[in-house]
Amino acid sequence: MRQSLSCLLLISALLLSACGSPLPRSADGRGTITQPPRAVSGEAAEVVMYAMSLIDTGYRFGGKxxxxxxxxxxxxxxxxxxxxxxxxxxxxxxxxxxxxxxPREQLRPGDLVFFNTMNRPFSHVGLYIGDGRFIHAPSTNGRVRIENMSSSYFAQRYEAARTLLD
Known part of the structure; x- marks a missing residue:
């Protein structure tokens, strides 16, 4: 119960912080908005909350x-x-x-992030939860967990992001 409450509070904080995120800026750094931010939908919040409930689930190759x-x-x-x-x-x-x-600068909670972890394109996928972090099921250390996209391992292997949400 306590872990569930902690997860709910974390999700709420992430979603609220997404609302207060700075607007995207142009590459020239002068503050020109390049694209409007993508809103976080209720469906995306459901996806993130469900993902958070799986933290610490064991890894199994082919596991569904x-x-x-x-x-x-x-x-x-x-x-x-x-x-x-x-x-x-x-x-x-x-x-x-x-x-x-x-686009990477337009990631929002509920989007999918893909990495090249096995020397082949799109060999690993995780669910973006906001604030530069994602949830995934890695074979190493065998548990669903949260990682930072800017960690040296994942930053070097990032390939693309996709959304399945509207």
């Missing part, structure tokens, strides 16, 4: 549910099915083909 364990694509499929009723299937690369591209 928390009871048996989850791999990265299984985690994303399970979250979207449970939180939105959407059927998302296949590998991380297959899931990347199902989404619409999102």
């Amino acid at each position: 549910n928390p009871e048996a364990g989850l791999d990265c694509s299984g985690m994303v499929s399970y979250i979207f099915d449970q939180a939105t009723g959407r059927r998302v299937q296949g590998s991380a690369a297959d899931i990347a083909r199902q989404g619409r591209p999102v």
Whole structure:
């Protein structure tokens, strides 16, 4: 119960901080807005909350549910099915083909982030939760957890972002 309350408070803080995030700036740094920010939908909040509930779930290659364990694509499929009723299937690369591209500077909670972790494109996927962080199911240390996109490992391997949300 206490962990559940902590997760709910963290999600609320992340979503509120997204509302107060600075507007995107131009590459010249003069403050020109390049694109309007993308709003966080209620559906995105549901997806993030569901993802947060899976923290510490065990890893299993090919895993599609928390009871048996989850791999990265299984985690994303399970979250979207449970939180939105959407059927998302296949590998991380297959899931990347199902989404619409999102510029990195326009990421919002609920978007998917893709990495090249196995020397092949789109070999790992996670769910962006805001504030430069994402949830994923890594095989290393075998538990669903939150990572920072700016960590040296993930910053070097970031490939793209996609959204499955409206």
